[in-house]
Amino acid sequence: LIIVPDVENYLSKFLPERDSLLLRLEEEAKKEGIPIIHLDSMQLINVILQWIKPKRIIELGTAIGYSTIWLARANPNAVIETIERKKVYVERAFFNIKEANLEKNIIVHFGDIFNILPNLEPADVIFLDAAKGQYQELLELSFTKLNEGGALLIDNILFRGFLANKEEVETKPMLNKIAKFNEKLAIDYRFLTSFVPIGDGLAICYKKGRF
Numbered sequence: 546l547i548i549v550p551d552v553e554n555y556l557s558k559f560l561p562e563r564d565s566l567l568l569r570l571e572e573e574a575k576k577e578g579i580p581i582i583h584l585d586s587m588q589l590i591n592v593i594l595q596w597i598k599p600k601r602i603i604e605l606g607t608a609i610g611y612s613t614i615w616l617a618r619a620n621p622n623a624v625i626e627t628i629e630r631k632k633v634y635v636e637r638a639f640f641n642i643k644e645a646n647l648e649k650n651i652i653v654h655f656g657d658i659f660n661i662l663p664n665l666e667p668a669d670v671i672f673l674d675a676a677k678g679q680y681q682e683l684l685e686l687s688f689t690k691l692n693e694g695g696a697l698l699i700d701n702i703l704f705r706g707f708l709a710n711k712e713e714v715e716t717k718p719m720l721n722k723i724a725k726f727n728e729k730l731a732i733d734y735r736f737l738t739s740f741v742p743i744g745d746g747l748a749i750c751y752k753k754g755r756f
């Protein structure tokens with residue numbers, strides 16, 4: 546847990562409503578252990594997106610399309626390109642996106658981000674939610690595909706709060722990688738970054754203009 550339980554419980558009353566499709570996906574994710582974004586983080590992203598009105602959004606890590614549907618609904622005029630390497634997830638994401646009637650807004654790419662992202666046009670927002678151990682390399686690649694003034698949104702930067710536990714970080718290689726990633730990101734002059742203790746930890750990074 547990242548927020549104290551009383552506060553989490555209090556805030557849970559204010560979570561946004563979902564339609565039957567999103568509720569079904571939440572249920573499937575829970576049952577099958579599919580990692581999808583926490584609702585409070587999703588709502589923060591929703592607010593940011595309505596604000597900055599991006600024309601192009603790239604999502605790294607689609608899973609079954611839960612966050613993808615949120616991204617598209619927040620921005621009906623935007624093109625969303627999303628990348629996923631697990632075939633079974635891609636098939637389910639296609640199906641779910643079709644059910645949401647969003648197949649005109651969303652392009653799902655099947656394959657590895659490192660092969661696909663270099664061929665995409667730059668975007669105004671990149672949502673990074675793929676393999677946590679690859680975040681450093683993914684950040685560098687994302688930087689080249691993010692317009693100046695754009696937003697890079699990164700999920701799981703607190704990983705269930707373990708990042709605050711020194712012993713866990715020292716003994717678990719994946720946590721160690723996220724810890725090093727966060728430290729570098731905090732002093733990365735190319736971005737202005739806020740580490741938000743919401744959901745599983747969300748970094749909000751503004752790509753500076755001329756520097």
Ligand SMILES: C[S@@+](CC[C@H](N)C(=O)[O-])C[C@H]1O[C@@H](n2cnc3c(N)ncnc32)[C@H](O)[C@@H]1O
Nearest residue numbers: 580581582606608611612629630657658675676
């Ligand atoms: C946390 S899940 C995505 C959840 C989704 N964004 C949501 O909130 O509904 C991460 C996904 O990224 C995919 N992934 C991880 N590394 C990848 C890579 N290098 N290329 C493509 N997909 C990757 C995994 O297969 C997994 O389905």
